[in-house]
Amino acid sequence: MAGPRVFVARKLPGTALERLGARTAMRLWEAPLPPPRDVLLAEARDAEGLLTLLTDRVDRELLEGSLVLRSVSNMAVGFDNIDVATCTARGIAVGNTPGVLTDTTADFAFALLMAGARRVVEGDRFVREGHWKTWDPGLLLGQDIHGATISIAGMGQIGQAVARRAHGFGMRILYTDEIPRPEIDQATGATRVDKDTLLREADFLTLHVPLTRETRHFIGARELAMMKPASLLINTSRGPVVDQAALAEALRAGQPGGAALDVTEPEPIAMDDPLLALPNVIIAPHIASGSRVTRAKMADMAVDNLLAGLRGERPPHCVNPEVFT
Ligand code: GLV
Numbered sequence: 673m674a675g676p677r678v679f680v681a682r683k684l685p686g687t688a689l690e691r692l693g694a695r696t697a698m699r700l701w702e703a704p705l706p707p708p709r710d711v712l713l714a715e716a717r718d719a720e721g722l723l724t725l726l727t728d729r730v731d732r733e734l735l736e737g738s739l740v741l742r743s744v745s746n747m748a749v750g751f752d753n754i755d756v757a758t759c760t761a762r763g764i765a766v767g768n769t770p771g772v773l774t775d776t777t778a779d780f781a782f783a784l785l786m787a788g789a790r791r792v793v794e795g796d797r798f799v800r801e802g803h804w805k806t807w808d809p810g811l812l813l814g815q816d817i818h819g820a821t822i823s824i825a826g827m828g829q830i831g832q833a834v835a836r837r838a839h840g841f842g843m844r845i846l847y848t849d850e851i852p853r854p855e856i857d858q859a860t861g862a863t864r865v866d867k868d869t870l871l872r873e874a875d876f877l878t879l880h881v882p883l884t885r886e887t888r889h890f891i892g893a894r895e896l897a898m899m900k901p902a903s904l905l906i907n908t909s910r911g912p913v914v915d916q917a918a919l920a921e922a923l924r925a926g927q928p929g930g931a932a933l934d935v936t937e938p939e940p941i942a943m944d945d946p947l948l949a950l951p952n953v954i955i956a957p958h959i960a961s962g963s964r965v966t967r968a969k970m971a972d973m974a975v976d977n978l979l980a981g982l983r984g985e986r987p988p989h990c991v992n993p994e995v996f997t
Pocket of ligand 1: 726747748749750751773909961
């Protein structure tokens with residue numbers, strides 16, 4: 673097929689790639705693992721468009737080696753894998769996929785919260801290992817969710833969707849954010865607090881900040897030491913937002929009481945990571961936005977962004993609109 677040359681870094685769910693293939697000279701990396709670095713660099717050299725995933729690093733080296741690139745579309749809401757400043761300096765549009773995954777991701781954050789609070793994964797292991805002998809009034813006792821305090825770090829779209837769920841569960845809601853969010857305060861009774869209060873008061877602390885230089889290790893040894901012994905940390909943002917070594921240490925010492933993580937550093941987590949040896953930790957393989965419907969929508973959105981950038985138009989969801997001013 674004639675048209676602009678684009679490279680797509682993985683097969684995507686749904687029918688989005690059929691549309692892209694019909695409009696471009698598409699080269700598709702079909703293997704289940706991400707393209708190795710040398711392949712990505714070589715493909716980027718002559719591509720006008722790149723459709724990437726959060727596993728693909730679009731950094732200065734790649735951008736400086738690219739001859740005709742003008743549209744980069746990341747199939748994720750997060751874009752910490754992309755050097756946006758260098759893209760902007762080179763006039764390359766960058767798109768992402770916000771909005772469509774908000775509720776799906778919030779559902780999963782809540783699934784982790786509930787699974788951790790009520791020890792669902794430990795219970796499943798207990799049964800499969802043949803330990804279930806009788807109804808036991810003291811067996812696998814967990815924490816109540818209703819009436820508990822949920823602390824939400826980052827009250828963007830996903831944080832707000834988590835707050836709405838928490839409100840439905842009768843929780844007290846605290847949050848930190850750069851700006852006040854009066855609408856969510858009014859809708860859910862949420863209260864904006866300082867970081868120390870967020871940590872001290874949490875029965876559940878859930879992270880919804882993007883990964884930036886400022887939020888790297890936003891939760892470290894100091895922060896973990898401020899949490900209640902029985903509290904649970906939930907992370908569906910990015911692994912490096914938490915200092916993972918400090919978390920393992922803190923969990924071993926019993927404060928906080930558990931963690932439920934959809935993201936780790938690195939991804940995949942090393943099989944000898946101390947977190948994997950702890951019974952009070954749940955780890956999922958970065959699947960929070962992974963419903964069939966949402967992933968197909970994300971793929972469609974990523975294709976729409978890519979095509980707009982190739983036409984020289986501002987992508988519908990653009991993280992560097994200044995390219996078009
Ligand atoms: C997934 O982590 C995303 O950023 O969409």
